Amino acid sequence: MSTEEKDIRYQLADRLHSTAIHLLRRLRVQDLASGVGPAKLSALSVLVFGGRPLALAELAQAEQVKNPTMSRLVKDMEHDGLLRTRRSPEDARSILISPTELGRKLLLAGKKRRVESLADALKPLSRVELEQLQDSLLLLQEVVRRIQTAS
Amino acid sequence: MSTEEKDIRYQLADRLHSTAIHLLRRLRVQDLASGVGPAKLSALSVLVFGGRPLALAELAQAEQVKNPTMSRLVKDMEHDGLLRTRRSPEDARSILISPTELGRKLLLAGKKRRVESLADALKPLSRVELEQLQDSLLLLQEVVRRIQTAS
């Protein structure tokens, strides 16, 4: 583990952070165009692609957010008809959250808008470059999971 | 430009978005530990590494944020002694914004904390993988610049 490698990691970490910030700032425009913010779309996505109803705490953990934060997002989305909740038959303290058909449709439409603008920006890349990005993204997803939240 | 390639771009775009969201959520913890939020640290970073005083609109554009948003961030940071502003001698409507010594120190300390936790998560990667990430990040930075904000 050379000093040089450490330097590479530090510089890479810094640029990853900066790039993530700027990526999301650009995409925020498309997110807001759906009338549903990014946090809600992201949570809805977990429900739609998760394949089973989730408890509030599960959803909060999946989204790396505290329970009260998720509680409010869920309340808003239920009000908007994007998801429904029912009490768990096994534990009456717990709720089971599932997306509605409207929620699925809105998610896919919102995702389409957002993803399209990013996909357009990917157009100039060659097949090789796209595959390189895919590989790197796999690495990066593992890296993100490893970040220690307790400093 | 095959359909398959289009699919790859769409899937990649979607995962890029998701990964960026989760990366920043994890790092938010370290950002908040400095007592200065991520938006302020990012703007301060532009000032510190920019090398010259910037006008408000320049800083807002660099941070991809509207002027009123940056105006408030600058006001807060000036109040906290992280930067100073003076009227431009050339155009009395314009202000020139520079970081203070305190601002530089706080930026470096905050960045250290944040970058360290991300750099730690990069430790298990091999030299080859680090270099692959570096290359991909270059591609990604260009991609981000190409995202059309006007949908």
Next chain:
DNA sequence: TGAATTAGTTAGCTATGCTAACTATAATGA
């Protein structure tokens, strides 16, 4: 020199984070 433009600010709204304190339910153990 009066009108239009430009730089920045202020006011007020929204979305999304947090902690602390609460309610309701479940599990434990004396």
Next chain:
DNA sequence: TCATTATAGTTAGCATAGCTAACTAATTCA
């Protein structure tokens, strides 16, 4: 058994950071 403790979620209240609309002050230009 039933009182205590723990757990799931909610509510209240606060902070950060985005936005637009409407304003002030300075500059440019016809």
